[in-house]
Amino acid sequence: MDLTMKLLVVEDEPKTADYVRQGLMEAGFVVDLARDGADGLHMATGEHYDLIVLDVMLPSLDGRQVLQSIRATGNQVPVLFLTARSSVDDRVQGLEMGADDYLVKPFAFSELLARVRTLLRRGGASLSQDRIQIADLVLDLARRRATRDGHRVNLTSKEFALLELLARRQGEVLPRSLIASQVWDMNFDSDTNVIDVAIRRLRAKIDDNFEPKLIQTVRGMGYTLDIPDD
């Protein structure tokens, strides 16, 4: 991914705004920050951004109005809506007005980051690739087969889907909720440790008898698949 992607964050809550900016910058993005709706609109129409993170509740001009004005100029920049209320109305309204995704506060930053990356990838990413290789792990996407160090690994279809998700987003921390949503279409917090168990079982097949260990747990955030640094 092009790491010089430029994002605009429109958020009035100072602490949230600062940490979201810092987090996104440390994830490799160039981030501009607007602290109210009017500034946000001004910046969004004046400069090119690859993605806008837009809070709904804003002083002077609320997120919905900002989004409408942006879309009215024909600007199709991806917009991630941050809403405080998770009422269906809010979501539907946001998506209908042209938001590309939404996230309900309070949210985890890892979730925000994962969504931002998903949206940025949506445009040009090569989903059509049919082979992914990470170290000696090879995924044959067309035949839905995985090999490690040349050995065939037997995976169920869901296990393969999980591995594919992790592999496609190599190096990204994927929160449990995102994994549940992408692999099982479970779009709500489940109070079980299904994802942990599924990862453990996948690990047993992919990592247990091989080095390096590719699937890593990021405490409190989620899982990532990458070649360890050390």
Place this chain on the structure above:
Amino acid sequence: MTDRFVFLRRPASLSLRVTGLVGIAMLVVFLIFSWVSLRLLDRHFAGMDEEELGVIASSVIRALSEVQDGSDAQALRRAVRGHHGVYYHVADATGKALYEPKDGPDLARFAHGVPSATVAAGQDMTIWEEDGRTYRGGVIVAGGDGELSEVYTIAVAMDIGGHLDFIRSFRRIQWWIICGAMCIVILMSWFAVRWGHIPIRRANDKVRAITSSKLYLRLDPTSVPIELEETIASFNDMLGRVEDGFEQLANFSADIAHELRTPVTNVMTQTEVALGQARSAAEYREVLYSNLEEFGRLNRTINDMLFLAQTENDPGNLNLESVNLKETVLGLFDYFEALVEEREVKLEIRGPGFPVHADREMLRRALSNLISNAIRYTASGETITVRLSQTDRDAVISVENPGEKVPPEELSRIFNRFYRASGSAHRKGEGAGLGLAIVKSIVEAHGGSVSALSDERLTKFHVLLPSTNN
């Protein structure tokens, strides 16, 4: 819609209704009574007059038969005595007047204008006005038989002004009586209604005394008139429901405070202690990780509570579509696959596949909570069964798991928020005890119901969802 409400006025007051109705009823009764009594009086006077006129007519006939030639006006004048305001006229067959009263009405003309009749029979009596006076009279043609050889025309009349005056004053008095009686009736009924409402006002005062801190107060249904008993009983029932809801809400607030306080205290303590002295980067990282986990739990609890509040406050907010129940359950089995294999339990589905009218995401969430709950309490080697069936009105989903009997007192509280089975400690990774409360709120938002049963062998959760055709 709004146009309709413009015309909807507040119904008339009860006092007005009762008073008005009683007033109208009394007025009708009085008017009928008045009309009947006037008719009777009129009839009575008519009868009296006819009798008197008949007497006069027969006196005249007797006089005529005595004098025989009929020319003796003196004898005719003498024929009738002791009668005041009575006039008579006698003419022979040729129409020549044999006797004319000195004053009174023009009976000659009357005699010619009115065809012959029999006064005594009370027929064809005529009332007419002449010179400002009112007369009642009749014409009789007599004679040509044994008693009278000649034929005579006799007209008799009497001044009935006195009678009419009496009737008029009677009517006037009657009107005054009616008006007076109406006033009394209206006043009395108004008082009666006010007095009748005293128990209502008294009950009202008691209701007023029930403040939010005194929701335990009830009204005594036996202290009010029998007609109000039902209302008071209903009111007490409603109050009971309000009290329950209020108590639940109060408990819920307390629960929320408690649920949030514990993790917040943990985080605060941990952070303060960590900052108390210089530590290595690894130690700081450890504190941050620990805090993150704690916040993650808090976040889930908050999201669940928000979800509950939304589903309960706005149950209409559903994205209803036709959902195949069996496919949905099998999809969830797929999700739980890894977990059940690790726990060494089995998932099984029985029953036909059929569509239900539901919000797909919500339904998945509810069923997912039921299944994960079942997995949690099932020993390894056992099988959890999801049964699907249909009745005329409902789709029935039951989730059964073998396990220890849940005591009845726990079973009744199992759908309460923050309820956790006694014995089950707050295990890591488990929710805040809102799972089954969420199931209940989702099912109820769909117009269905959920219940739990437990015996020595099995614990069952039954979900009833209104059928598609409704």
